[in-house]
Amino acid sequence: MRRASLFNRSKHPGGICNPPRDPRDLYTPRFVKGKGRSKIGLCPICIESPLRGGRGQKLWLSTKFSAFNYHMQFAHGVSATTGRPFSPPLSYRTSNRRHALKLERSEILEGRCHKCKKWIPVESIKDCEVKVKELFWWKHAATCHQGSQVPGDDDFYEQDDVFRCLEEFGL
Secondary structure, rough: OOOOOOOOOOOOOOOOOOOOOOOOOOOOEEEEEEHHHHOOOOOOOOOOOHHHHHOEEEEEEEEEHHHHHHHHHHHEOOOOOOEEEEOOOHHHHHEEEOOOOOEEEEEEEEEEEEOOEEEEEOOOEEEEOOOOOOOHHHHHHHHOOOOOOOOOOOOOOOHHHHHHHHHHHOO
8 A cells, every 4th residue: 555645745846835724725725826817826636646636737727717716616626615625415316307308318316405405406407428527516515505514524534644644733
């Protein structure tokens, strides 16, 4: 088993250090470049190794024109408000769709929201594969949840060497 470490980084990713709100903040870019309209931030999840759930690649995104925000919310499901992943649906159900067209689903999967208590479609009406299956739920969560989470929904960290190091420091 390979170990993830806080200290085995191959080289500095570039930019200047941008401290997160707290050590467990998954949203804030750890490194930024530029100022004003040309400011870009490094995705803190994509830069991580695949061993820690990342892609092992540098992805710089504009922070002033919502590219960073959209990427974090809709590629990773991380709330800008809390810096944590959006809570998942409380439960799921399948509903029939009346008058579905030829290339549309006749049934659609829905998730129950903890905040608004509504059943929200969690897949497209189009009968095709999507790149990010959670996208439809995350779009709802970004507008509805406004920082709220399901009570007890806080076990979303990879409990690796980095996590244990933060625990030892009491962070």
